[in-house]
Amino acid sequence: MTGFGDACLEREGVSVFLEIRSINNRYLKISPRYSEPLGALELQIEEEIRKFFARGTITLNVKITRARKADSYEINIPLLNSYRDQLRVWLSESEDAQSVWSDFQTLLSLPGVVQDNSEKDDVSVLAPLILEALAAASDKMKAMRIREGQALAEDLLSHIEVIEKHLERVIARAPEVVKVFSERLVERLNKLLEQQGVTVEQADVIREIGIFTDKCDISEEIARLRSHISQFRNILKNEPSPGKKLDFLTQELFREVNTIGSKANDFEISQEVINMKASIERIREQVQNIE
Template sequence: MFVTGVNTKVNTLCALGGEKLIKSMTGFGRGEINNEKVKINVEMKSVNHRYCEIVLRMPRLLNVLEDRIKRVIQKRIARGRVEVYIKIELCGENRALVRADGELAASYLKALTELNSKFNLPGEIKISKLLQLPGVFNLEEPEEDVELWWPTLESTLHHALDGLMQMRIKEGKQLSEDVVVRAKRISEMVAQIERRSPVVVEEYRERLKQRLKDILEQGNLDPSRLEGEVVIFAERSSITEEIVRLGSHLTQLAGCLNSDESVGRKMDFLLQEMNREINTIASKASDLTINSLVVEVKSELEKIREQIQNME
């Protein structure tokens, strides 16, 4: 039976623990590189997102490199919101310098002296007052071609990405192991539903037979009428197609867990389809045992859905 095949595949995945690297969308990474001219620090954190969204927080002088920074990240991350924090500290001769505007300070001092004299204000004019006035001191960034920083910045980005990806892979492994266990449970319950289905038809036959006996005074049953009613019920309550599709979806789900590609969205689609099939089974099967199994299957599907929301 096909369900046994699905069980075999899921069991194989359980035994292997997942050979491929399913990744979570949650992670953190940090990179730092120093040289004689510049010190660059990069921190990244990623969280769930339907698509790949990259948010950069960095000095304005790096804006010309924004597209290149995003391309580096997009080559390694397919989904998730990634926040990137970049800090740059110039070293040696490139260090920012503080310069005083003497002419502006003299102008301030002259104006303050005139005010003191005109209004006979108490106190002396001290350097601390001049420090508080705008424009007296300026922080000057040396003129530097940011293109010269790109190789160092790119290397720092990769260091941060390495840490981020390690965390995403580690968490992804835990998520995929949980999904494998739950998929195995679902497969086993689908097999129980499949075995129960013909029993439901037979039980209906017996109930119908007893009902007709109670109605007919002579107790003589028309076999053709009984069989006709049973055939109609069997056709109306048949869940074979739904069982087959559920088995196919479980096989595809197992295949996703053994893929190196971004599979989160595909798995989310498969979960929607599996929910649709199991709901159809619930509506067709007039049986407490099957309905009880359906409730359990839906519970496991919901738990899997929660897990794959964090898969890349």
């Protein structure tokens, strides 16, 4: 599921700005983006993220800024003098010395002249601030994903209703399958009797009809399919993280529908099976991304 959250916290001159984003993924993949010193917090950060999310590709951006004081910087006088002396020598020997422009600002921009003596970021000090910002940003993203999940749940239920509609047509058609087979069997036997004078015992006819009835009996598959649909609704409504269970149930829905299509041996039921499979495939694509 997709989502976004951010948080900005400031404490004792240190500011932490954190962004967290997620895109669809059936597994949880965390891709942090921050400077090397924060690498020591990687396990803590991943552990915190896993408290909120179980699926999705999570991208994390962390930016740390520290208020700078004037006494945090120092001019390296010996190095500055060295640059000055070298420049004087070069100017005295250069034919186009008049075209050379230099001032104090230029000298200060030379490598190493201005030294930053501010305190380096202490990861142990930053950790509480970063984890607090991460929790706040994750709360925002989770709320966004919940809103998306609610809309997705409504869409999934609409597909379930479509499956139920086609299933009712299958249930209504199923008794006709045996009836049609019986009529065709009797018709073929009558033709054989007329053309070749073959004698067929009524018991044999009944036995053939019984064998066909057993082969095309889909009552168990229908019962299991109804049960799976009921479980699907219940999990979607009551489970806080239904994704994996719905994924499994979707596979079971497909299995039962596929078996119905194989056993029914009827064109009209086959058409309903095709329609149910299409709805199940749409469900399958969506539940892969549900938390």
